[in-house]
Amino acid sequence: MSVELYCSFCGKSNSDVTVLVAGPSVYICDECIDLCQEIVLERRKVKEVESVDKNAADLYRFLYGSAGGAFDRAVVCPHAILQEQTGLDEAQIKAAIALLTERHMLQVMPCGEDCSLYLMDGLPAETKFNDLSQSYSIKANVLVKPNPEIKLFS
Incomplete structure (x- = not known):
C-alpha cells in the first residue's frame, strides 16, 4: 500500500x-x-528595473500587489489612485509605464475616462475570447475609491 x-x-x-x-x-x-x-x-526583473528607474519599480510593485501577485496579473486602476498610492506625478508615471512596457513587463489598455487596465507580463491567466461579441473577457481586480454616498458593500 x-x-x-x-x-x-x-x-x-x-x-x-x-x-x-x-x-x-x-x-x-x-x-x-x-x-x-x-x-x-519577477523579483529579479524588478531589481533590474529599479537600478534604472526607482519610480518604475515602485509603480510595478504597486500594480503587481494590487493585481494579486503571481496568481492574477491584471488590475483596473483609476489614474488618481495610481498617483496617490505611488506618490508619482503624471510625468513620472508616464515614464515608468514606458520603461515597463519596453521591457515587456506591463501592457496598458485604456478602459474609460482616467482609468486603465494594467496587464503584468502580457495577458493574465484568465483571458477568454468571445466569438459572438468579438471581445476579450479578462479577469481583473478593480481598485475603487470609497464614496460615502454610495454603499458598495453591506
Missing part, C-alpha cells in the same frame, strides 16, 4: 501532480516549484 503524500505549499496530493519533490519533512509539487521560479524571476 502506497502512502499518500501532499505538497506542503498547496496541499495537492502526489496523485494530483506530476512530480512531488521531497525535502527534510516537507514536499513541494512541480506546480509550486514553477510558481516559486516565477516569483524569483
Whole structure:
C-alpha cells in the first residue's frame, strides 16, 4: 500500500501532480516549484528595473500587489489612485509605464475616462475570447475609491 503524500505549499496530493519533490519533512509539487521560479524571476526583473528607474519599480510593485501577485496579473486602476498610492506625478508615471512596457513587463489598455487596465507580463491567466461579441473577457481586480454616498458593500 502506497502512502499518500501532499505538497506542503498547496496541499495537492502526489496523485494530483506530476512530480512531488521531497525535502527534510516537507514536499513541494512541480506546480509550486514553477510558481516559486516565477516569483524569483519577477523579483529579479524588478531589481533590474529599479537600478534604472526607482519610480518604475515602485509603480510595478504597486500594480503587481494590487493585481494579486503571481496568481492574477491584471488590475483596473483609476489614474488618481495610481498617483496617490505611488506618490508619482503624471510625468513620472508616464515614464515608468514606458520603461515597463519596453521591457515587456506591463501592457496598458485604456478602459474609460482616467482609468486603465494594467496587464503584468502580457495577458493574465484568465483571458477568454468571445466569438459572438468579438471581445476579450479578462479577469481583473478593480481598485475603487470609497464614496460615502454610495454603499458598495453591506
